[in-house]
Amino acid sequence: MACKYKITTVKALLAITLSGLLGSAQAAVNTKQEGVLSIGSDLTWAPYDYLVDGEAAGFDADLMKHMAASLGLKTKTEDTRFASLILGLTGHHYDVIASALYITPERAKQINYIPYLKTGGSLMTLKGSEFMPQTKKDLCGKKVASLKGAAWVPALHKLSAGYCAENKLGSITVQEYPSSPLAAQALLSRAADVQFDDAAVSQMMVDQTKGRLQITSKEILEPVIIGLGVAKGNDSLLAALTSALEEQKKNGNYQALLKKYNLQEPSAEEIAAAYKG
Structure with a gap:
């Protein structure tokens, strides 16, 4: 009986100590x-x-x-x-x-x-597409669907006029849409070759289309x-x-x-x- 009492007492003391520590930690946080x-x-x-x-x-x-x-x-x-x-x-x-x-x-x-x-940005194509772009330079000669006014749009225009033109790889055609779902619809209907969108938004589009789209880029672009x-x-x-x-x-x-x-x-x-x- 004494042994049981001691164990119970120790548990109670531990509980009080932990409670006190938690209370101290909370008190130190100014919310x-x-x-x-x-x-x-x-x-x-x-x-x-x-x-x-x-x-x-x-x-x-x-x-x-x-x-x-x-x-x-x-x-x-x-x-x-x-x-x-x-x-x-x-x-x-x-x-x-x-x-x-x-x-x-x-x-x-x-x-x-x-x-x-x-x-930053990720690149998406149709699931099973042979076109698997990894970087912005891979977009030369392609139709790119994007949210209107996205931060990477000016960079794509600059890349198209510079690198793509200098290497005779074809210009980048940027197609801007009012929303990411509309840009994804352009990709699904094959009106665009690739979609350039926010990394987390891209994952959401993949999930919502039940795998009809795929993210092909490995690194975040324009971070x-x-x-x-x-x-x-x-x-x-x-x-x-x-x-x-x-x-x-x-x-x-x-x-x-x-x-x-x-x-x-x-x-x-x-x-x-x-x-x-």
Whole structure:
């Protein structure tokens, strides 16, 4: 009986100690609402940030739930239009921005970043196509479907007028569409040879067309680096979230999400370049 009492006592003491440690860790995290990590996100850009049955979904929502849980916090997302995200953060409407926010030198003067993601473009063709482009140079002489106004469109025009013309490989015909699904439809109907789209959007198109499309490029093209945004001065939250991200890398959750969304982890060199612009 005494032995059982001792074991029970030890278990109780361990529980109290762990509870105390968790409480201390939570107390060290400076959030707007106790026990809650408030997130500013523009929930209009699938598959990074969007709504499903009134709840935040996408890469950022998935990652933030994992990170918050490791800090003993719940998540609450404030749907905010992209142009107002930084203003909302500096005005303390939420604790952190998680909204596929590109790192730029101008933004880095206003907020602190936690770099966590590399995105950019991927190339897609019809499943089974003999045309398997890997780089932009492979697009010479081809019809390329793209979202209207995408960042890589000027680069394709420049490549066409330069490299393609100089090597007599044929010009790149860029066909711009109002949305990614419409660009994909052009590819499916063979009105285009290839689709150039955001890496995660490309994976979403492959999934939604049930494998009728395939991603052929191995590396992300025209890469950009994305970071979480934390208000300057909130050093405790910055440190806590940085630690939480590292924990997700160690336990494999982060890598699983990268694979699911066809995204990549940025290198130290790429992060440094993003800060320099």
